[in-house]
């Protein structure tokens with residue numbers, strides 16, 4: 590059976606990481622059986638990040654590489670009716686969410702002072718107080734460095750959220766009045782769409798971006814629809 594490695598649930602979500610939530614949603618939409626192992630520490634993971642899976646003794650890391658592996662091994666029933674053009678649109682939307690919108694989520698959780706406090710208490714509260722500040726200080730510093738290297742960290746608060754709103758608006762426009770991103774049935778791209786939109790809507794982190802999504806009937810209905818289909 591596929592062994593799926595994820596973070597423990599947090600903030601009232603199945604999973605707080607958009608990438609982990611994406612892969613779990615894919616596993617469920619594809620009807621693949623898996624067993625979950627929760628870990629708070631991604632450092633022993635093959636790429637020092639979650640998610641990853643172990644299947645038949647093979648370890649595969651990175652949500653997209655896991656999905657390619659699963660499609661190859663178990664068949665791609667979700668995407669079988671999609672045209673090359675639809676795959677290209679799905680790929681572009683997915684890459685937008687993962688390579689840019691993701692950083693708006695990182696900024697939201699790690700750089701906005703009230704959210705950072707909650708994240709550190711939730712994820713690192715179990716570390717003895719004496720050394721906690723030292724460890725979390727280094728994590729936040731590394732996160733800030735990563736954001737600066739990516740480029741998002743060079744923008745103002747307003748500019749960062751303007752980018753985020755542009756992204757989800759683009760998602761909303763591609764979705765239109767279809768039930769799923771590319772048509773009547775869900776595909777791997779909906780696993781990604783749900784993973785990111787649900788992460789943006791995590792209750793404890795209100796932002797201009799969650800306000801935009803929360804005010805969009807189309808996006809809120811979409812989140813509910815994919816959630817219901819995958820998690821029931």
Ligand SMILES: N[C@@H](CCC(=O)N[C@@H](CS)C(=O)NCC(=O)O)C(=O)O
Pocket residue numbers: 606607608609631637638639640650651652653
């Ligand atoms: N490209 C990777 C990204 C995974 C990723 O960034 N995971 C984050 C959580 S959202 C992580 O494990 N971070 C831990 C760390 O960087 O130390 C994927 O698709 O799986």
